[in-house]
Amino acid sequence: MRLCIDSEDPRIQSALEELKGMIAQRYPEAIFEVSVGSDPAGVYLDVIVDVEDTIEVTDVIIDRLVDIQVEERLPIYVIAMRPLHRVLE
Numbered sequence: 814m815r816l817c818i819d820s821e822d823p824r825i826q827s828a829l830e831e832l833k834g835m836i837a838q839r840y841p842e843a844i845f846e847v848s849v850g851s852d853p854a855g856v857y858l859d860v861i862v863d864v865e866d867t868i869e870v871t872d873v874i875i876d877r878l879v880d881i882q883v884e885e886r887l888p889i890y891v892i893a894m895r896p897l898h899r900v901l902e
Contacts, residue, residue: 818849818854818855818856818888820847820849820856824885824887825856825887825889828881828885828887828889829847829856829858829889831877832858832874832877832878832881832889832891833845833858835873835874835877836860836862836870836873836874839870839873840860840862840864840870840873842862842863843860843861843862843870844860844861844862845858845859845860845861846858846859846861847859850890853888853890854888855888855889855890856887856888856889856890857889857890857891857892858889858890858891858892859892859894860891860892860893860894861894861895861896862893862894862895862896863895863896864895867893867894867895868893870893871891871893874891878891
């Protein structure tokens with residue numbers, strides 16, 4: 814069974830904006846990219862931030878993200894990563 818994810822759903826858009834805002838408040842230089850993925854099916858918020866440990870970024874939003882996924886039943890996933898030039902160093 815294939816799930817159809819509507820990334821334009823107002824609840825999903827609102828949750829994405831909330832998560833982006835939380836991250837941008839702490840990391841104003843963060844770059845965001847939104848996509849729809851299939852493993853698991855959902856909307857993916859990729860966050861590119863120049864930090865030593867991307868767990869720091871996840872820590873900013875993890876409690877709210879769990880609420881979004883469990884309580885609001887929205888298939889939103891956040892993936893924090895470092896810029897390519899930092900990974901290559």
